[in-house]
Amino acid sequence: MMPVDSTPLAEATNSMVKTSLLSITQTEPLAAVLIPEIRELIQATRAQTHDALALQNECRANNNVILALRDECRANNRVVMTRLGTVDTRLDTIETRLDTMETRLGNIETRLTRIEDITKAQVSHARQMADRFVIPAPPQRGRQGVQPM
Structure with a gap:
């Protein structure tokens, strides 16, 4: 809002009041007594x-x-929201990477379980084979015909 210059309005009001007061004082003696009070009120109003x-x-x-x-x-809020968006994107990327790592670890666990099962099966099979066959005792070492003393 532009301030309005009230000087022309105040000057017009002053001249109207003066004209009115002069005509009143000449015809009304009571008005002559009230004019100083009216002037004081006008000045107080102007001050206020x-x-x-x-x-x-x-x-x-x-x-x-x-x-x-x-x-x-x-x-500042726009900057903060932009940064939060960046952080959110980075967190999504990290979450995706963690999901990928979890999947890989699950695959590794599955492979290790298979290897463990295969190893157990091979050990079991080897024990069964060992139980079927009797392994002959190794020959004694030493010279033939010579008896130890």
């Missing part, structure tokens, strides 16, 4: 209006500061 305008200007300045701070907060 001046104070109110000063407060209004101060409020406008404060509102402009608040609007600037709001805009700054909005800009």
